[in-house]
Amino acid sequence: MQKIYLDNAATTPVDPLVLEAMLPYFSEKFGNPSSIYSYGRETRMAIERARKSIAEMLHTRPGELFFTSGGTESSNTAIHCAVRDLGCQRIITSPIEHHATLHTVEFLKSLGACTVEYVGLTQNGHVDLVELESLLAGGQVKTLVTLMHANNEVGNLLDLNLVGNLCRQYGAVFHSDTVQTIGHYQFNLEQSPVDFLSASAHKFHGPKGSGLLYIRQDVQIKPFIHGGAQERLMRAGTENVAGIVGFASALELATMHHDEDSVYIRSLKSYMQEKLTEAIPDIRFNGDTGEQSLYTVLSAAFPATEKTEMLSINLDMAGICISGGSACSSGAQGGSHVIKGIYPHESRLPIRFSFSKHNTFAEIDIVVSKIKEFL
Secondary structure (H helix, E strand, O other): OOOEEOEOOOOOOOOHHHHHHHHHHHOOOOOOOOOOOHHHHHHHHHHHHHHHHHHHHHOOOHHHEEEEOOHHHHHHHHHHHHHHOOOOOEEEEOOOOOHHHHHHHHHHHHOOOOEEEEOOEOOOOOEOHHHHHHHHHOOOOOEEEEOOOEOOOOOEEOOHHHHHHHHHHOOOEEEEEOOOOEOOEOOOHHHOOOOEEEEEHHHOOOOOOOEEEEEOOOOOOOOOOOOOOHHHHOOOOOOOHHHHHHHHHHHHHHHHOHHHHHHHHHHHHHHHHHHHHHHOOOOEEOOOOOOOEOOOEEEEEEOOOHHHHOHHHHHHHOOEEOEOOOHHHOOOOOOOHHHHHHOOOOOOEEEEEEOOOOOOHHHHHHHHHHHHHHO
C-alpha cells in the first residue's frame, strides 16, 4: 500500500542531498570537535562552516548562532535565561503557544521566579496586538514576551517586526519560536527586533535532534547546560556534527529553492481547501487561512460525529498520515489546547494537513476522496 504523508508540520523526510552531506561525519570524519589533532580539527571546521553558512542565509553574525538539540531546548534556554540572567520578572505569552514554551513558563511561575500573563486572541486566533501593547504599557517590572512566529496547529502568523518594536518601545525582551518558519520564510535578523529565536532542522528536510538558538549580540546570558566549553562556553556537550552539517545543508536547499517551493506548496494548500469545501459543505477551517497564515498548514474542523471521531484512524489504515493537532502532544488527554484557546465552546473535530514539496495534487485528490468515502 502506497502511503501519503500529509503531516510535514510534525517532521519532514531528510532530503537525499542533506543525507549525502551528513554521511561522512558518521564514518571517516568521526573526530571529536574538541580534540586538537587532525580528526578534531576537521569536524571543528565543519561546524564553523555550517555556522557561517547559516548566518549568511539568516543575515546575521555567526557569533549570534548556537547549535542545540532542537527547538525545545532552544526555547527552554531562552526563557530560563531571560528570567535568571536578564532580570525578567514577568512573562507575557499566549494560550496557544507550543508546550515547549507553555510548560516552561508554568514551571518558572511555580518556582516563584516570575509572574505569567496570557495575551488574548482575536476571533480567528491571532494574538491581540492592542491587548499586548496594553499589557506592556502597564508593566512595572522587566518583561519577557515569548510568542511563536507561526502556530504549529492552525498556522497563524505573527508580525515579528511589529511585536519586536513594541517590545523595544517598552523595554521588554522578545523571544520567538520560529520552528515552523525558518526554512520556509526568508529572514533578515540584522533588521529584525528580536532577541532570541528557536529553530529545528527536521521541519525543513533536515535531521531530527539538530536545533539552533539565535541570541542577539548585545544580550548577555550564561549557559543553560553546564559541563564543557562547547559553543563558545554557551552550551556544554559534544556537538552533533552530522546534525549541524545537515542543518546547514537543509537550510541551503530551502533557501535556494524557496521561491518555487513556497509557490507550489501554497497552491497545494489552496487546492486542498477548495476540494474539501466541495466534498464536505459544512466543513470549516481553523485559524486564518489567508495571507497571514503559514502556507504549509491547513487545519480543518469537521462536524463531530461518530464517523469523524474515527477519521484519523481510518485514514491511517488507508495509508494516509495526518494529525489531529500537534504531533508533540499526540496521546495527550483533553484535545488540542490551541483549538480550545481559539474556540473554547467548539465541539468540532480538528484535523491538521501539512504539506511539503514532495506532495502532489493527485495525492490530495486521493485523500479528499477517502475522507468523503469514510464520512
